[in-house]
Amino acid sequence: KAGVTQTPRYLIKTRGQQVTLSCSPISGHRSVSWYQQTPGQGLQFLFEYFSETQRNKGNFPGRFSGRQFSNSRSEMNVSTLELGDSALYLCASSLEGFGTDTQYFGPGTRLTVL
């Protein structure tokens, strides 16, 4: 079974631009969650989608948004990029979500904001 895939792997943007990241979960998994990893803040939860609905959200500004499609693929969007948005963005998938089974992570998208 193929693992979680994320595209693109690397991205360079400038301040004020917007960016869209994509995550394809393991086949059959309905939950997709997103995380931001920075040297200063570590790994932080952004949000979780399940069956095309956002179920949970972390403590991030409204510039961070996402969606999930009927095939469970998910996209994350960051608008009006700031220098502090430079980070590794990871997504994870699982069958039913938190508290039920293992979370499997993709390779990440490394975003640099200049």
Add this chain to the structure above:
Amino acid sequence: GIQVEQSPPDLILQEGANSTLRCNFSDSVNNLQWFHQNPWGQLINLFYIPSGTKQNGRLSATTVATERYSLLYISSSQTTDSGVYFCAVENTDKLIFGTGTRLQVFP
């Protein structure tokens, strides 16, 4: 919210040595996972262990949920074990990561 602390923050070993990594959490959790982050950033699942003990080759993990801690044991370490090890606890709506233990194994 739940706090997750890992110790030690850094660990330097020679190949063949054994080590124990610790994860303390501040409240009851539904589940706990251990991950290894490789140099390219990918998080690799090691154990899904809400309680009890599990073993996988040279690695084993024990979680004592009633005392709110988990231990990851690495025996006969190899250079390929280098990287950052994270524990992450689950409540009902998110995964909360610890600060990680950076392990360096030298030949």
